[in-house]
Amino acid sequence: MTATKRTTPLAGLGHVPWPDIKxxxxxxxxxxxxxxxxxxGDAASAGPALGQLRRRICQFGFVVDQATAATVPFLWELVRLPQVTCRAEILRLLKSIADAxxxxxxxxxxxxxxxHPDDxxxxxREARHAVHAQRDVLRQLLREPTPDAEMMRATSELAAALDD
Known part of the structure; x- marks a missing residue:
């Protein structure tokens, strides 16, 4: 019998020196x-958590910080997880970062x-590159078996922003 290896979501979080970046x-x-x-995937806590995250890495919807580029790969990972309840909102956050x-x-x-001492x-620039680096995920999202209208719209909007 072969055991299927399951990867833990966000397993790479410990590889980022979060306390040392801004x-x-x-x-x-x-x-x-x-x-x-x-x-x-808890809808009740996801909304407030995403709001706090947005304020920390893309304040006002257009001001990014040092931690933004480090956070982007994890946002891409989250939009691929069907249990995440705010995937469309995460795609919109990625679009804001790409547009910054x-x-x-x-x-x-x-x-x-x-x-300036802070770059x-x-x-x-690094944050925008981080969003662009995984744009192939959008094709996967568009091929999901049960497309959600809000997800399709957010995916298409991000795809259009990345094509510009």
Whole structure:
């Protein structure tokens, strides 16, 4: 008899030095707990957890931080899990991150920003690249056996943003 190996969702969380990187509140140490809450699939706690996560990694829907790029692969992992109740909202968060140009735009007008000790422009660029790096997941989502209208819409919107 062959045992099927099951991978634990978000198994790689421990490989990221969360306390040493920044989110919009300071230390990103709370991000693993928020991601774990989303992975559990409990709708009542998922909404508030996603709201907190959004404020930490994509504040106001367009300001990313150092922890954003590190968080993105876990967001992609979550949208592939059918038990996650807020997958469409996670796709919208990924779209916001992909669209983020706050620091880049500001640095174009104020080049001194490129010399700031915190690499805001670099963090924003890394976050966008992290979203683009796994865009092939969108094809998998579009082929799901029982398509959900909200998921299909969010998937299509993110796909369009990544194609631009």
């Amino acid at each position: 989110d919009s509140t300071g230390s990103a140490a709370a991000i693993p707990s928020l991601l774990t809450t989303l992975a559990r 140009r706050q620091w880049e735009t500001t640095a174009a007008a104020y080049p001194k920003l490129h010399h 805001y422009v670099g963090w924003e």
